[in-house]
Amino acid sequence: MKSNYKKIVDCHMHVLTNEEFNIYMKTACADKYINIRGLYIDEMLDPYDFEEFISNDRMYFIDSVDLNDVENELIKIECDLKKYKRIIGIKIYLGYQKYFANDERIYKVVEFANKHNLSVTFHCGEIYDDDGKSSYLEYSDAKYIEELAKKYKNVNFIASHINWPNFESLFYMCSKYDNVYTCFSGCNDGENKAQRDKQNKVISEVINKYILKYPNVKKKIMYGTDFFAISDEYNDVSSYIEIVDMLNISKSEKDDIVYNNVCRAYNIKF
Numbered sequence: 001m002k003s004n005y006k007k008i009v010d011c012h013m014h015v016l017t018n019e020e021f022n023i024y025m026k027t028a029c030a031d032k033y034i035n036i037r038g039l040y041i042d043e044m045l046d047p048y049d050f051e052e053f054i055s056n057d058r059m060y061f062i063d064s065v066d067l068n069d070v071e072n073e074l075i076k077i078e079c080d081l082k083k084y085k086r087i088i089g090i091k092i093y094l095g096y097q098k099y100f101a102n103d104e105r106i107y108k109v110v111e112f113a114n115k116h117n118l119s120v121t122f123h124c125g126e127i128y129d130d131d132g133k134s135s136y137l138e139y140s141d142a143k144y145i146e147e148l149a150k151k152y153k154n155v156n157f158i159a160s161h162i163n164w165p166n167f168e169s170l171f172y173m174c175s176k177y178d179n180v181y182t183c184f185s186g187c188n189d190g191e192n193k194a195q196r197d198k199q200n201k202v203i204s205e206v207i208n209k210y211i212l213k214y215p216n217v218k219k220k221i222m223y224g225t226d227f228f229a230i231s232d233e234y235n236d237v238s239s240y241i242e243i244v245d246m247l248n249i250s251k252s253e254k255d256d257i258v259y260n261n262v263c264r265a266y267n268i269k270f
């Protein structure tokens with residue numbers, strides 16, 4: 001897909017196999033991708049099959065941690081880090097696992113991330129059940145990341161999905177803490193072009209409103225799609241880049257959102 005941007009990183013997508021990656025590439029406009037494994041919580045927490053993508057050096061990885069088994073999970077990730085150089089973060093599924101971001105289990109994960117120079121990505125905001133129905137749980141509110149952001153200044157935290165629909169607490173933290181970032185992946189579940197266009201308008205209006213209120217969040221917002229191959233709503237990601245086009249910011253600030261902010265959030269030049 002063509003776009004107005006030279007370099008684009010999709011900061012949040014999910015593919016398990018090269019077959020799924022080929023579906024992604026049909027509508028993707030990014031040239032680098034951060035792959036977070038799985039769709040359902042069981043799969044999300046399965047170990048990666050990194051070998052599947054070993055030859056794709058444009059793909060980077062976020063490993064996931066099952067909060068019910070933190071010690072063993074971190075041992076597994078430590079082994080993976082030695083073998084695979086393109087692991088750049090750890091994902092925690094707030095809401096899907098019923099813990100707040102300031103839970104003591106998560107402190108262990110953040111200590112580990114601090115030691116290994118990894119960023120920590122949270123699922124934030126609404127969660128989806130197996131039937132695709134969304135609901136909101138207090139557990140996944142980004143506001144509980146604040147304690148971590150204060151204590152671990154060298155760790156970057158990514159509160160995904162702009163904490164939908166609790167935008168105020170999210171943008172406040174992105175503005176206040178240098179190490180808190182966000183992305184608008186997964187916020188468009190329109191089933192056809194007309195619905196997607198409508199939802200893109202809603203998403204861009206939300207972001208424009210908070211950019212006015214907290215101008216420095218322009219350096220904190222990232223482009224991401226939340227691609228899932230098996231979901232009709234999420235397997236066509238062509239419209240996502242239009243959200244960036246619709247923001248009331250300069251061209252270079254748009255380049256930040258599709259590329260530079262992602263580099264800073266994950267401490268890497270893609």
Ligand SMILES: [Zn+2]
Pocket residue numbers: 012014036186226
């Ligand atoms: Zn996701």
